[in-house]
Amino acid sequence: xxxxxxxxxxxxxxxxxxxxxxxxxxxxxxxxxxxxxxxxxxxxxxxxxxxxxxxxxxxxxxxxxxxxxxxxxxxxxxxxxxxxxxxxxxxxxxxxxxxxxxxxxxx
Numbered sequence: 001x002x003x004x005x006x007x008x009x010x011x012x013x014x015x016x017x018x019x020x021x022x023x024x025x026x027x028x029x030x031x032x033x034x035x036x037x038x039x040x041x042x043x044x045x046x047x048x049x050x051x052x053x054x055x056x057x058x059x060x061x062x063x064x065x066x067x068x069x070x071x072x073x074x075x076x077x078x079x080x081x082x083x084x085x086x087x088x089x090x091x092x093x094x095x096x097x098x099x100x101x102x103x104x105x106x107x
Contacts, residue, residue: 002053003050003052003053003054003059004050004054006046006047006049006050006053007046007047007050007054007059007062007063009042009046010042010043010044010045010046010047010050010063011043011062011063011066011067011070012042013038013039013040013041013042013043013046014039014040014043014063014067014071015039015067015070015071015074016035016038016039016042017035017036017037017038017039017040017042017043018039018067018071018074019039019071019074019075019078020032020033020035020036020039021036022075022079023035024036047059047063057101058101058102061097061098061101061102062098062101062102065094065095065097065098065101066094066095066098068094069091069094069095072087072090072091073091
């Protein structure tokens with residue numbers, strides 16, 4: 001399987017799991033808690049598989065950077081968290097950093 005497809009799956013799993021943390025109310029709600037376990041399970045499993053193909057530095061930079069940015073966006077969309085110019089600039093810098101790392105070839 002394509003390493004980047006595995007990495008995208010890992011990112012989606014991590015964002016899903018992270019998004020469910022708030023919904024779990026401190027692990028007091030069963031279904032969101034199970035969703036967290038599932039999301040992180042998928043995330044770490046597929047991340048580990050992607051590391052057979054993609055160098056660790058590159059994969060982790062993409063996984064953590066895009067995961068952070070997408071989780072912040074999920075907070076804005078799902079939980080109606082505020083979005084302002086500072087948040088936009090911060091997310092843009094995270095995404096820009098991931099792009100620069102890829103262009104720079106973190107191998």
